[in-house]
Structures are given as C-alpha cells and as structure tokens.
Amino acid sequence: MPNIHSQARRATLGDIDQILSIHRKAFSGFYLDEMGPAFLRVYYECALANKGVISLVAVEESGDVEGFVVGFKSPKLFYTEFRSSKSRLLFPIIFAILRRPSLLIPSLANIFRVNKDLINETDDTHTELVSIGVISKGRGIGSQLLRKFVEFAWQSDANEIRLTTNRDDNDSVNQFYLKHGFQNIGVEYRNKRALNIYSLKRSDLVGKEI
Ligand SMILES: CC(C)(COP(=O)(O)OP(=O)(O)OC[C@H]1O[C@@H](n2cnc3c(N)ncnc32)[C@H](O)[C@@H]1OP(=O)(O)O)[C@@H](O)C(=O)NCCC(=O)NCCS
Numbered sequence: 001m002p003n004i005h006s007q008a009r010r011a012t013l014g015d016i017d018q019i020l021s022i023h024r025k026a027f028s029g030f031y032l033d034e035m036g037p038a039f040l041r042v043y044y045e046c047a048l049a050n051k052g053v054i055s056l057v058a059v060e061e062s063g064d065v066e067g068f069v070v071g072f073k074s075p076k077l078f079y080t081e082f083r084s085s086k087s088r089l090l091f092p093i094i095f096a097i098l099r100r101p102s103l104l105i106p107s108l109a110n111i112f113r114v115n116k117d118l119i120n121e122t123d124d125t126h127t128e129l130v131s132i133g134v135i136s137k138g139r140g141i142g143s144q145l146l147r148k149f150v151e152f153a154w155q156s157d158a159n160e161i162r163l164t165t166n167r168d169d170n171d172s173v174n175q176f177y178l179k180h181g182f183q184n185i186g187v188e189y190r191n192k193r194a195l196n197i198y199s200l201k202r203s204d205l206v207g208k209e210i
Helices: 013-026 036-048 075-083 086-100 101-119 141-155 171-179
Strands: 007-010 053-059 066-073 127-134 161-164 183-190 191-201
Touching: 007 141, 013 036, 013 053, 013 066, 013 127, 013 141, 036 053, 036 075, 036 086, 053 141, 066 075, 066 141, 075 101, 086 101, 101 183, 127 141, 141 161, 141 171, 161 171
Parallel strands: 127 161
Antiparallel strands: 007 053, 053 066, 066 127, 161 191, 183 191
C-alpha cells in the first residue's frame, strides 16, 4: 500500500479552483473539459451547492488539494438544478460550440439524455459517482477518496452506488473499480463511446472488507 500523506475531507466552494484544475488535467479531452472553463465552473458550483452532493477532497499537509470525488444522492435533483442555471450556461455553451462545432451533437445528446432521465421515475434509486480524479496517480489517493465516498454514501442511507467509465483503452480505471468491489452490470453507449456501468450494493458488502 502506497504511503499516503493526504487527508480526505468534505469539499467546500473554496476548493473549487483546485478541483477545476485537477478535473482539466485528469479529464483532458473529455466532454466537460472541451466545453471550457466557464461551463465547468458552473457545473462544479452547482454540484457543490447541491443538497444531496457527496463531495470530498484529498488534502496534503501543505493544504494543496491532491484529488477529489463528486457524486449525488439524487442525480435527478442535481440535473434539475443544473438545468435551471441555463442563463449562466448559455454563453459558455455558445462559445464552446462556436470554438468547436463538433460539440453541438454531444451537447444535444446530453440535453436529450438528461431530459429523458428526469422523466424516468425509476432512475433515481441509486447514488451516482460522477467524477473522481487525482493529480498523481498510483499513490493510493484515489482509493482513499473512493473508500470515503462509499462510507459517506452508506451514512446517507444510500443502498447502491453507480458510476460509468470508458470500457475501451481504460484498463487501469476499470481495475480500480473492480478492486474496490464494484461489479460491471452492463454497457451504455454515448455518442458511439462505450461505457461500462458499475454498481456497488450495500447488501453485497455485508461481512466483507474492501
Ligand atoms: C482513477 C483514479 C482516480 C485512481 O486513483 P489513483 O490514486 O491513481 O489510484 P490508487 O493509487 O488508489 O490505485 C488503486 C488501484 O487502481 C489501479 N490503478 C490505478 N491507477 C493505475 C494505473 N495507472 N495503472 C494500473 N493500475 C492502476 C490498480 O489496481 C491499483 O491497485 P494497487 O494499489 O494494488 O496497484 C486516477 O487514476 C485518475 O485520476 N485517473 C484519471 C481520471 C479518471 O479516469 N477517473 C475515473 C473516471 S470516472
């Protein structure tokens, strides 16, 4: 087990600049990063202000944030609130699409997917982990954050945690979740990208230590 000097604690709005900076490095080239810093800032400000958010940062003794994890007890509540920030999102979306017209199709697909999820009543039964990232990989910081996230989710009465990650060319991340007891329960396709869906159920963990 690597030597970890960081402590995981709840994230606050004061951590947002460091979270954005880690997100941009850890998810470089992914949709949210491509939408630009202004869009990403609205996304994380909404996320951290959400009533059902579980957001943690790993902080070094120096005070530097080394990693973060964010998820929602009720993904539906988050997307409803995020959608209602349209006035703050409009210009970042327009600029992102003008800068890179290829973002139009994924943006429309995401709006369609969010609207569909909001209508689907059965879809809010699990806590969703939406992003986890660290500055330097392989030091155990991701594991520390994930364990704490799971602990907080069970404390908030969640019964299941779900997340998605790229299925292809992403072995280390898939191994990371399997190592922490998540089970692959299927595949979903977004804009031709295959994503593995992982689930961790509280009932599966009775008597086990991950
Ligand atoms: C996924 C991520 C958060 C893991 O955090 P981390 O601090 O690097 O992970 P840990 O050091 O706790 O590693 C735990 C296990 O994950 C696996 N793993 C993590 N990184 C790995 C790598 N680069 N190569 C191989 N295995 C790796 C290993 O199984 C490791 O087990 P070990 O300790 O027995 O070797 C981190 O790699 C990251 O920020 N990746 C970029 C962003 C991302 O893809 N996030 C997930 C998508 S939702």
